[in-house]
Amino acid sequence: MASGAPSRIFVSHLSGVPVFDPNGDQVGRVRDVVVMLRVARRPPRVLGLVVELTTRRRIFLPMTRVTGIESGQVISTGVLNVRRFEQRPTERLVFGELLDRRVTLAETGEEVTVLDLSVQQLPARRDWEVGRVFVRKGRKGSTFRRAKGETLTVEWSAVTGFSLEEHGQGAESLLATFEQLRAADLANVLHHLAPKRRAEVAAALDDDRLADVLEELPEDDQIEILGKLKEERAADVLEAMDPDDAADLLGELPEEDQERLLSLMEPADAADMRRLMSYEEHTAGGLMTTEPIVLRPDATVADALARVRNADLSPALAAQVYVCRPPDDTPTGKYLGTVHFQRLLRDPPYTLVSSILDDSLQTLDPKAALPVVAGFFATYDMVAAPVVDEAGSLLGAVTVDDVLDHMLPEDWRETEFHLDEPDEPHEPDGPVEGEEATAHG
Template identity: 35%
Template sequence: MEERNKVILDTVSDMLARGDLERAVRTIADLHAADSANVLTGLVAQDEIEILITLDPAAAARILLEMEESHQVEVAARLRTGELHELLDRMPVDEAVDLLGDVPAARMARLLRLFGRQEAFDLEELLSYEDDTAGGLMTTDYFSVSPDATVEETIEQLRRVSPDVETIYYVYVVSEEGLLDGVLSLRELIVSGPDRRVGDMISENVITLKPLQDQEEVAEIISKYDLLAAPVVDDRKRMLGIVTVDDVMDVFTDEADEDIMRFAGATGLEEDADPGGLMANFWRRTPWFVAAVIIEMLVAGGVLKLSFPLFGKFVALVFFIPLLVTMGGNIAVQSSTIMGRWLSTGAPLKRTTLRHVSSEMGWGVMVGLLTGGIVAGASFAFHQDAWVGIVVGLSLALTVIAAALVGCAFPVTMKVLKRDPGAISGPLIGTTMDVLSLAIYLGIGRLLIW
């Protein structure tokens, strides 16, 4: 919490302790919704609820939306059904649906009965889609007109309905049957003559989304075409809603969090998720590490056992094992991250593979030769044995080159298999390089000096 908000929190707490609820509410109302949410979250639950239900419902709804999702659910559970309906009714439809989806089914049914018939229908339709699809992201609050409307009529209608529409980036031209005919930007509308028919001005080559499209694909489309919003249509081109760029920003954040957790081998965890107890946490995070231990024990252990005679004769080689293993793992993870990032941009696989694999391999060769030369010189200086220096330096150079190749190969393989390139676990890459770097080191040692 920012220092300023800490001071406000203390001030509001003092006001409530003195029984001055009215001043506390005014203080909260004067803040930006994000700051209000930050301050309210720091209060005890009873005081937080008391201020929320005393605030203007529209302001309270904005504040609730600024809270973390998990805290929104806690607040919703403490509000009476009528109080929660007041806030939901003043939220954008897509945001209201997200919160409704976290409410127990019986209470959700009671809440839906409090909405008007059309509102309840819209909410139920949106609730039918999975959260991570275009249908789950979309809102039905958009501005549409008939293709026969004139520019002047459209602008007049826009003035009337604008307070009830979440965002107005584009004018959607929809036929009487509810089919999307085309899209018109606000700029095109404003600069056109008042008597022009909007149906004659529309762009018919519209980028559209399907309601069941995955949210990551939706985000890529909106980002690729620099859209502020994209219409969602069914197979008949019936207009269902729109996905806005604001929703897409949340998707990018969610996907990044998911990829980071997955790469760390902590699948199933989210930034604000409850770990769900010791055993649930154990089963989510342990599999990658158990697999890594088994591979290290069977493969790396076997390689080391076969090389005991070599270590007995050249003990100095043992001291450089941690260096090679660490460098191999670090380089592989870094290369995998970079390649996965490039692949996630949607570039053609062949072009991406040729350009970026060659770039990573070139970098690996340069780094390998540089670090290998440094280590070879240092090992010779310390141990006064040229062969030890050659083995260590050459092994490190080849390990770095192999690590760059392995790091590129993992995400490219996932892409070829039509799987998410981000679904590569860091522990798995690290273990692979542990085994490979040991094999390279001991293989060169046996070849040159055994």
């Protein structure tokens, strides 16, 4: 939400609101709000908006790509997936399913009608959730004069009739129960489910969440799950994965499947995949991601810190930024040096990154073998390292987690590596009916 915008927005105010890209061009209008219900009367997560394009096609705009809601308009990042919106089992449409619904006030047991819901962005996070419910007392369909006390706004937890039950079969309930698990722990859950159940849960996850989970699964599970998705959705999930992990997964598929999925991706993402797949798997080029933080020499420390704050970045990628002459996208930028996160914290916000860069740090050749890469990290105590070609262009960056992933035994993900298992805040009292729904297999 933009600075100065109200802390709560009622969804009725979003109906038909125009959606603009960063250049001020209108791309469509809001037609609905997509939420995911949760257990124990916890407020639903707001997943995104259903946007109707000028062509009448309805697409899904994730809330992570909404940069502002203000003055009767929605501002997006400009990166839109124009594939037609398809509602998933765990998703609820606010206008289509939740408004005008009869629910019960928990305190009095009185039935009321839902007129509106408010949504809000959580402090210091990119997540949005439903906050309050605007309801009207009286029998459904009754006609009476509006008077004081006929309508009221209550917290989500003050009403019943929306939220999921604590027990019951279905991917929806299982996902809500394990919503707060880390991707690696949710991957462990999926790995120990029956194949049919695993496919149901994977199909119900949103693209970003499924991408994170796939990166943590053994190779056989990755291939199995990807193969059961519709091809267009499989391409979307691959685009949402880290490029190096997506390239590794694509490399395990038959060549005809690779080409079919690559043809469904955005051209820029497909080009990255092809470039990564051209390197041997156990080399710096095969290990690297093509999406490190790249800045021009005239960028400031404030610019760098703004990029580092991106919640989608792993800690390793956020540990440093790479400075290149324009164009500043891999693999064409001329590499000048690295600025470490600690240095960014020590210098004033207006300082140019070109004046504080470390140009003495050795770089990795894309053909460098895994032992050489591991030795580099051990020698220089690094968590990420730039990969630069013979012409001096930045190709990407290797992170220490990818090095460890390839140095550990191939079946390391399938072994028990959790030492002290924390109690999950919303783990059910018993297994979900029909499955062993334990967070740790």
